[in-house]
Amino acid sequence: MGRVNEGLRRGRPPKGAEQLxxxxxxxxxxxxxxxxxxxxxxxxxxxxxIGVDAxxxxxxxxxxxxxxxxxxxxxxxxxxxxxxTGALEHDLRAIARAFRRATLAHPNAATLVLTRxxxxxxxxxxxxxxxxxxxxxxxxxxxxxxxxxxxxATLVGTLLREANxxxxxxxRDPKGIARRRKALExxxxxxxxxxxxxxxxxxxxxxxxxxxxLMIDALPACPPT
Amino acid sequence: MGRVNEGLRRGRPPKGAEQLxxxxxxxxxxxxxxxxxxxxxxxxxxxxxIGVDAxxxxxxxxxxxxxxxxxxxxxxxxxxxxxxTGALEHDLRAIARAFRRATLAHPNAATLVLTRxxxxxxxxxxxxxxxxxxxxxxxxxxxxxxxxxxxxATLVGTLLREANxxxxxxxRDPKGIARRRKALExxxxxxxxxxxxxxxxxxxxxxxxxxxxLMIDALPACPPT
DNA sequence: ACCTGAACACCGTTCAAGT
DNA sequence: ACCTGAACACCGTTCAAGT
Numbered sequence: 001m002g003r004v005n006e007g008l009r010r011g012r013p014p015k016g017a018e019q020l021x022x023x024x025x026x027x028x029x030x031x032x033x034x035x036x037x038x039x040x041x042x043x044x045x046x047x048x049x050i051g052v053d054a055x056x057x058x059x060x061x062x063x064x065x066x067x068x069x070x071x072x073x074x075x076x077x078x079x080x081x082x083x084x085t086g087a088l089e090h091d092l093r094a095i096a097r098a099f100r101r102a103t104l105a106h107p108n109a110a111t112l113v114l115t116r117x118x119x120x121x122x123x124x125x126x127x128x129x130x131x132x133x134x135x136x137x138x139x140x141x142x143x144x145x146x147x148x149x150x151x152x153a154t155l156v157g158t159l160l161r162e163a164n165x166x167x168x169x170x171x172r173d174p175k176g177i178a179r180r181r182k183a184l185e186x187x188x189x190x191x192x193x194x195x196x197x198x199x200x201x202x203x204x205x206x207x208x209x210x211x212x213x214l215m216i217d218a219l220p221a222c223p224p225t
Numbered sequence: 226m227g228r229v230n231e232g233l234r235r236g237r238p239p240k241g242a243e244q245l246x247x248x249x250x251x252x253x254x255x256x257x258x259x260x261x262x263x264x265x266x267x268x269x270x271x272x273x274x275i276g277v278d279a280x281x282x283x284x285x286x287x288x289x290x291x292x293x294x295x296x297x298x299x300x301x302x303x304x305x306x307x308x309x310t311g312a313l314e315h316d317l318r319a320i321a322r323a324f325r326r327a328t329l330a331h332p333n334a335a336t337l338v339l340t341r342x343x344x345x346x347x348x349x350x351x352x353x354x355x356x357x358x359x360x361x362x363x364x365x366x367x368x369x370x371x372x373x374x375x376x377x378a379t380l381v382g383t384l385l386r387e388a389n390x391x392x393x394x395x396x397r398d399p400k401g402i403a404r405r406r407k408a409l410e411x412x413x414x415x416x417x418x419x420x421x422x423x424x425x426x427x428x429x430x431x432x433x434x435x436x437x438x439l440m441i442d443a444l445p446a447c448p449p450t
Numbered sequence: 451a452c453c454t455g456a457a458c459a460c461c462g463t464t465c466a467a468g469t
Numbered sequence: 470a471c472c473t474g475a476a477c478a479c480c481g482t483t484c485a486a487g488t
Contacts, residue, residue, distance in 0.1 A: 056472055132416035145423040150436040157378030191357035198370040211375040218443035281453055
């Protein structure tokens with residue numbers, strides 16, 4: 001909720017009344033996102049959360065876009081990279097899980113993390129970790145980068161689905177299922193009808209593991225050196 | 226640019242002056258997106274493109290969100306699904322390419338297509354095609370859906386990167402490269418330094434093929450029945 | 451059936467004025 | 470150095486009034 005701005009003052013707060021900080025702004029933004037979703041973020045709602053005027057944010061953050069970038073980087077910086085054991089497949093799986101945990105720590109912010117062009121050094125930690133593991137396994141720099149990009153793409157796509165920002169084809173309400181079934185049966189798309197029960201449910205843990213395992217199982221077809 | 230709204234009239238256009246249609250709205254929205262990007266889309270800019278009042282759009286479209294959904298579905302509906310040859314790997318590759326072509330036909334709209342929860346039957350065409358190919362190759366309905374989701378996730382992640390809506394770590398301007406190199410060398414992340422030249426460039430055709438091939442090479446590790 | 455005027459409650463951002 | 474008042478040019482959307 002934040003403090004109420006008592007009375008109208010101008011100029012920098014004369015007393016202790018601690019200053020607005022970039023960190024406070026990021027946390028306020030994250031609070032808004034967690035509570036009301038990404039669409040609820042505006043310079044005004046974030047400022048209100050701290051009890052300050054929206055225009056004050058511009059002293060610490062590069063506009064709304066810069067704020068959102070900073071939030072994304074802040075969230076991803078929360079990743080805890082597991083230390084390498086030297087076992088390629090195990091290590092990749094562990095990094096993938098860590099990436100997922102960090103991304104979904106704030107589910108409403110996941111789209112942001114997965115969708116923004118991050119450039120800070122902190123946000124590069126998972127990238128560095130994957131590359132390090134691949135390099136130690138003997139992959140060339142070039143091949144390591146290709147594999148990194150493929151793995152990352154799969155993670156991004158899978159996690160976006162999980163954050164409800166990509167098609168899952170899961171339909172919760174049974175009315176919707178029945179309606180769609182009807183539509184499908186006359187559609188000349190038998191593959192959809194056959195698989196409809198499995199399309200209708202989506203266990204995110206299971207799908208995540210499946211996708212990661214598939215990528216890792218592909219590695220032998222693409223050996224080092 | 227669209228017609229000018231000559232004079233201020235009210236009520237439905239009295240004459241021929243053909244009516245506003247849902248299709249005209251979608252095309253106008255796409256024109257705005259192509260010309261000025263996704264952020265330039267507003268009910269007002271789209272309406273201006275046709276020479277009509279923004280509020281008129283509400284007679285044909287369910288608000289801005291509904292409009293964007295409709296645009297995404299419209300774009301994806303433009304996909305040309307190649308007919309099956311019966312060769313699993315070849316067919317999957319062909320569908321993947323068709324998906325890419327359809328998605329990137331309007332590059333500024335790609336994020337929309339890849340990021341919105343699509344539900345129309347038309348948008349299900351690529352899904353049906355992948356499932357059909359997998360089923361014919363002998364995969365069970367359940368496994369087919371898992372494979373579909375993994376493949377789709379990889380495509381979504383890869384194409385989002387291509388649409389500049391996901392991290393690519395490609396840095397164009399050489400000043401940025403030099404600056405980052407400096408930052409990296411002191412960062413204790415040697416894997417990043419070693420691979421920096423390959424991270425700095427990103428050939429989208431190449432990365433797309435690599436990712437798709439990796440998925441397809443994983444299929445033998447995951448056989449039917 | 452469909453379009454618009456008036457209206458409302460919002461936006462992001464700049465800039466000068468204040469302390 | 471940092472905060473705000475005034476101001477600007479935008480938003481999405483509702484609803485009644487028009488034809």
